[in-house]
Amino acid sequence: MAAVATCGTGAGSTGSVVATTSENNVTSFQRKGPRASGTDSGCSRLVSIAGTRPSVRNGQLLVSTGLPALDQLLGGGLAVGTVLLIEEDKYNIYSSLLFKYFLAEGIINGHTLLVASAKEDPADILQELPAPLLDDNYKKDLDEDICNHQTPDSNIKMKIAWRYQLLPKMEQSGPVSSSRFGHYYDASKRMPRELIETSKWHGFFFPEKLSSTLNKEPCSLTHGYRRLLQFIQKVIYEEGFDGSNPQKKQKNILRIGIQNLGSPLWGDDICCTENCDNSHSLTKFLYVLRGLLRTSLSACIITMPTHLIQNKAIIARVTNLSDTVVGLESFIGSERETNPLYKDYHGLIHIRQIPRLNNLIYDVSDVKDLAFKLKRKLFTIEWVQDNYLRQERNIYPPGFSYLLKQKDSAWGEGSLQHSTFLMSFLAKATAFASRLVRHSEPLKQTGSGRILQAAGPRLWHDGRRQAAPGLLAVPP
Amino acid sequence: MFPELNNLLNITPDRAEQGKLTLLCDAKTDGSFLVHHFLSFYLKANCKVCFVALIQSFSHYNIVGQKLGVSLTAARECGQLVFLEGLKSSVDVFFRAQAEPHPLQFLREADAGNLQPLYEFVREALKPVDDGQAAWRCPVLLVDDLSVLLSLGLGAVAVLDFIHYCRVAVCWERKGNIVALAHDSGDGEDKENDILLNGLSHQSHLILRAEGLATGFCRDVHGQLRILWRTPSQPTAQRDGSLTYQYKIQDKSVSFFAKGMSPAVL
Numbered sequence: 001m002a003a004v005a006t007c008g009t010g011a012g013s014t015g016s017v018v019a020t021t022s023e024n025n026v027t028s029f030q031r032k033g034p035r036a037s038g039t040d041s042g043c044s045r046l047v048s049i050a051g052t053r054p055s056v057r058n059g060q061l062l063v064s065t066g067l068p069a070l071d072q073l074l075g076g077g078l079a080v081g082t083v084l085l086i087e088e089d090k091y092n093i094y095s096s097l098l099f100k101y102f103l104a105e106g107i108i109n110g111h112t113l114l115v116a117s118a119k120e121d122p123a124d125i126l127q128e129l130p131a132p133l134l135d136d137n138y139k140k141d142l143d144e145d146i147c148n149h150q151t152p153d154s155n156i157k158m159k160i161a162w163r164y165q166l167l168p169k170m171e172q173s174g175p176v177s178s179s180r181f182g183h184y185y186d187a188s189k190r191m192p193r194e195l196i197e198t199s200k201w202h203g204f205f206f207p208e209k210l211s212s213t214l215n216k217e218p219c220s221l222t223h224g225y226r227r228l229l230q231f232i233q234k235v236i237y238e239e240g241f242d243g244s245n246p247q248k249k250q251k252n253i254l255r256i257g258i259q260n261l262g263s264p265l266w267g268d269d270i271c272c273t274e275n276c277d278n279s280h281s282l283t284k285f286l287y288v289l290r291g292l293l294r295t296s297l298s299a300c301i302i303t304m305p306t307h308l309i310q311n312k313a314i315i316a317r318v319t320n321l322s323d324t325v326v327g328l329e330s331f332i333g334s335e336r337e338t339n340p341l342y343k344d345y346h347g348l349i350h351i352r353q354i355p356r357l358n359n360l361i362y363d364v365s366d367v368k369d370l371a372f373k374l375k376r377k378l379f380t381i382e383w384v385q386d387n388y389l390r391q392e393r394n395i396y397p398p399g400f401s402y403l404l405k406q407k408d409s410a411w412g413e414g415s416l417q418h419s420t421f422l423m424s425f426l427a428k429a430t431a432f433a434s435r436l437v438r439h440s441e442p443l444k445q446t447g448s449g450r451i452l453q454a455a456g457p458r459l460w461h462d463g464r465r466q467a468a469p470g471l472l473a474v475p476p
Numbered sequence: 477m478f479p480e481l482n483n484l485l486n487i488t489p490d491r492a493e494q495g496k497l498t499l500l501c502d503a504k505t506d507g508s509f510l511v512h513h514f515l516s517f518y519l520k521a522n523c524k525v526c527f528v529a530l531i532q533s534f535s536h537y538n539i540v541g542q543k544l545g546v547s548l549t550a551a552r553e554c555g556q557l558v559f560l561e562g563l564k565s566s567v568d569v570f571f572r573a574q575a576e577p578h579p580l581q582f583l584r585e586a587d588a589g590n591l592q593p594l595y596e597f598v599r600e601a602l603k604p605v606d607d608g609q610a611a612w613r614c615p616v617l618l619v620d621d622l623s624v625l626l627s628l629g630l631g632a633v634a635v636l637d638f639i640h641y642c643r644v645a646v647c648w649e650r651k652g653n654i655v656a657l658a659h660d661s662g663d664g665e666d667k668e669n670d671i672l673l674n675g676l677s678h679q680s681h682l683i684l685r686a687e688g689l690a691t692g693f694c695r696d697v698h699g700q701l702r703i704l705w706r707t708p709s710q711p712t713a714q715r716d717g718s719l720t721y722q723y724k725i726q727d728k729s730v731s732f733f734a735k736g737m738s739p740a741v742l
Contacts, residue, residue, distance in 0.1 A: 360725050
């Protein structure tokens with residue numbers, strides 16, 4: 001380890017350079033890799049693992065979450081060795097979709113999966129994974145959406161290459177080993193069975209494990225969490241993801257997915273009462289899980305029904321113990337469903353926390369107001385502000401005075417840009433409105449014509465202040 | 477260490493104070509940059525440091541430390557740094573029964589335990605070594621962070637007891653310093669955390685509070701730092717000094733400026 005330290009200072013200045021495979025640059029590219037293996041960690045050459053890429057900021061190894069839009073918001077992807085916590089939306093529709101995207105991405109990349117659930121059998125969860133959109137299919141579907149009327153042309157094109165029409169479509173029987181990072185999935189189709197069967201996965205279905213007897217010493221973890229931790233630790237050790245098993249040399253990522261953690265089906269009562277007996281059970285579980293992840297090549301997604309947790313202090317503690325936290329808020333059943341502001345979207349997505357790993361700073365997007373929609377096939381995340389501005393013009397007619405509340409905005413998080421935008425566009429609205437002020441000659445349009453000439457000094461054109469409609473009273 | 481923060485606190489590595497408890501507190505933002513500052517500061521000041529790192533792994537602190545000019549691996553090898561990696565040790569403690577009491581023994585206990593094994597570990601780590609080697613300056617205990625101990629099943633009183641024992645052993649007996657980080661939930665929802673924070677605030681000589689801006693997220697100003705100097709032994713003798721600055725965290729340093737004087741605005 002001493003050799004690593006001395007060349008670390010030299011390579012440290014280059015910081016986040018993507019490492020070459022030379023042994024000298026290992027320390028500037030610190031994978032959260034197996035540190036437990038003392039034998040070859042000093043000169044571990046960086047074998048690239050399928051489906052991962054280094055972060056441009058700090059050389060951290062990243063995996064895709066299954067949604068390229070979410071990858072971008074999280075700074076490139078999910079770091080290996082960290083936990084992604086999804087705060088479920090009210091009816092668990094979109095969070096389970098994100099959960100499935102994560103697992104589907106694992107199958108496409110050939111990663112090993114570990115699926116844990118107390119509600120559904122993991123085998124059933126895997127059957128319902130969305131199908132991947134391969135490159136040519138994706139483009140074809142996009143074209144279909146845009147130009148449906150051009151089918152006669154495409155028939156003509158087909159005539160030239162009609163022989164190829166007769167060949168059977170190439171179904172990929174093995175894992176689709178594409179070199180892309182992050183794939184698109186079709187939520188309306190299922191993943192082909194062959195892909196699932198060739199993948200390696202472990203399932204933990206809690207009702208099945210209930211039957212075996214409990215013979216460990218008492219600990220404040222609930223039974224379900226303890227069994228799950230032991231299962232995860234067994235898989236990590238036996239498959240060699242932490243490098244401590246001398247027989248197994250594993251160079252693959254383990255993707256762990258835990259569904260509905262904290263719900264009563266796991267035997268935990270934090271969603272039922274405010275003063276529960278084992279209030280530390282969930283947080284202790286998360287802490288030990290994080291310890292397991294940090295020392296192995298794995299990434300974990302957890303969906304948690306935080307809207308059901310009665311004790312708000314536990315939510316804060318859970319957030320502090322997770323690395324990346326994303327909250328989903330769907331519009332179903334809320335009054336926002338009929339709000340014209342949100343008519344194109346299905347819900348809001350809040351990036352609550354992004355970790356600062358190996359760094360003082362982190363990649364945070366400037367955009368805070370994000371909404372998602374599930375189109376016919378794709379799940380997209382967009383910045384909702386453009387739409388917001390367009391709609392707001394109808395909601396805030398000129399001629400009235402407004403009190404701008406800065407904190408507790410519609411998205412529950414006062415954002416400086418949010419209010420600045422509103423102010424700037426209200427200023428434009430007043431400028432537009434004040435052109436209705438009567439002048440002695442009609443105003444000429446100058447500039448781009450988007451903002452007509454503001455009233456400005458012309459307000460005092462003939463020595464008497466003209467009325468600015470509504471905003472200020474006419475001085476007597 | 478951040479030179480600007482040293483200027484604000486009026487300390488230099490050559491002239492570090494002794495026998496002080498510094499409380500780092502963060503509310504609605506991440507105050508871990510303060511931990512990195514104090515870690516590199518005391519390593520540069522040639523003090524013996526015992527770092528109880530419960531939140532992140534060793535490599536994380538090492539990489540950030542390299543950006544700030546200290547090498548944790550070198551310090552650990554020559555004995556200047558004693559590093560307790562909470563995440564890795566918790567896996568060992570939880571899955572395998574240990575022969576002798578482990579510092580994180582409370583993870584195996586069913587009901588609220590106490591932190592006595594951890595205190596013994598700290599005392600052992602900061603014991604003065606008298607075999608003629610290079611003597612370090614005052615011993616320093618650094619804890620990141622204390623609020624996670626509440627999440628692991630301990631009560632606020634147990635954590636306060638631990639800090640009290642450490643203060644006696646480190647600050648009073650050996651004339652060393654303690655720096656501890658605690659989170660502030662702010663809403664008053666987490667009563668145990670509030671008890672812990674109040675208890676610590678009354679015992680500490682210096683409180684550094686990193687807060688998020690009240691108006692929300694801003695790209696150029698990441699937060700606000702409040703510095704409060706206290707004299708716990710004489711509570712009414714003199715007025716406590718307090719200063720407020722805003723800061724922006726960059727890749728290798730943190731820049732501080734007076735409120736409203738961000739370079740982006742001027």
